[in-house]
Amino acid sequence: MIAMADLFALLMPSENSAYSQQVDIFAVAFFVFILALAAPVFILIVFYAVKYRRGKPANRMHPPKRNLTLELSWSILPFLLMLGFFGWSTALFATRYFPPGDALNIDVVAKQWMWKFQHPEGQGEIDELHVPLDQPVKLTMASQDVIHSLYVPALRLKQDVVPGRYTIMWFTPDKTGTFWLTCAEFCGTDHSVMGGKIIVMTQGEYSRWLSGSSVDETLAAAGAVLFRSHGCSGCHGPSATVHAPKLEGIYASPVPLSDGTIVTADDQYLRDSILLPQKQIAAGYPSIMPTFQNVLSEEEVLKLVAYIKSTGNGSAADANP
Template sequence: MHGFPWWPATASAYAGTIDFLFGSLLVVAALTSGLVFFLLLFFANKYRHGSNADRSGAIRKTWRFEVAWTAATLLVFVGMAVWGSTIYLRLYNPPADALQIFIVGKQWMWKAQHPGGQREINELHVPVGQDVRLVMASQDVIHSFFVPALRIKQDVVPGRYETMWFRADKVGRYHLFCAEYCGTDHAHMGGWLTVMNPRDFANWLEDQGGQTTLAAQGEELFRRYGCSGCHESGGTVRAPHLEGVFGSPVPLSDGSVVIADERYVRDSILNPKGQVAAGYAPVMPTFAGQVSEDDLAKLVAYIESIGPERSGS
């Protein structure tokens, strides 16, 4: 399939696997629909008005034939579903040591924030051969982050974090798009993914100038918004300490337990009464409308930096 001029370029190790699955689905669908249409036309022609076909008496049915072709078709499609689900689960469970980059979608641009504090608009630079995990949010409406060469696409929904990961295995420059209609300038919401050699990527990071890391910027915001007054030792209000909480199980007041990942931290900032930690009163005010998506990413990066090593999600 890669020989066709209209077929997208491939820049990831699993792009071929996804193409093969896609091609297999097309073949199975074509064979199934082709058989149905062939039988439809065959019998419509055979028993057309005026034909000499024998219409005397009903043909005795054989349930063995009915059960056999139904079971065979079912097994084929169930097998395709299991195959696709296996690929999906593998692609949406990132390795623990993946490079994490925050992405914010906004009418009509993509904004990226690297751990070192480097920022990009409608551009994303990554090293070749390294696992990259994207933590994505929308500032306004539904967007969809799509890089055809990597065969990855993820809807970005307002009010929550979405994650995906990839590993580009070919140096180059590849289109990225918004694949969900998001307004009048949707067609212009795109950019470029630049895959670089590790040394070139390190030089690119350095060329962006002296940057304060994302976690350090988050720590500044943590104190500016007054979070340290409650969540650090000596606080005036009894609140959970956040050291080591990221990536750990958190018992809630309703008896359930959640893992403190990016989604949990974000929701705790914007809707603190939604999931209250066990043993604590729901007194934290909401910061919805006060903290932008860019600043939320910094706060999450800071809280992650004072927690244990991320184990993936």
């Protein structure tokens, strides 16, 4: 017979973050709550079906006695508990979209049928991701072709990767080891083999892994090369004569647009400005920038965004005038 511990291991995959533990606690608590609501009903159905299977004479001269307190209790208490579970689940869901400021930023490109990971120091990986223990990790993800979905059971996290936009997923691994990942969205012929693994290492092991991986330049340095080779510096450089927005320190800054609205220069805004320059035109500047769609790959766009981010952070500048 399967031991209870083995059965639980089959039903609940291993945990590798504080978030996954919170999700498991919520799932077990909600299961117990539903069981407590449903079990009495089914038990009484069986009990009365057996007890009154042959019928029984009943005096119907007087109406049955009512217990208003009991009737209100079994309606109001479950309703309040459901509201509590709703608030609990909403809080768990919301934490997925607010990564810490000190998170390690790793870019991810999904394509048929592989996962490409790019570390800020320049190291690239395919279907493997090395991350340090107890360090928040933020994944900025883009798809090169169709919709994919990054699913890591040990983290209890799944995030769609959609063409034309960036999506994020973050986690803080608290156990070393190797944990599998897969694509949870049907994406074509070889969808079933689009998997990989996350390898969690101690801080020292991760540092040695970084130093042992041969790279020519960091992600931002590679973006600087693209910035010059594609002529971006001719308009956006410090000595440019063309009337174009300066990009130094623009990241996380408010940007007024020609339609009167104000947006924040985040990763998505920078990406759209490169590939869809007519979508959001900065106020006071002519609409003359050409599109780089079908010119730059998703990896190259991520490198350009990394370079622009490396020139400075507008919110940091505001905090330290």
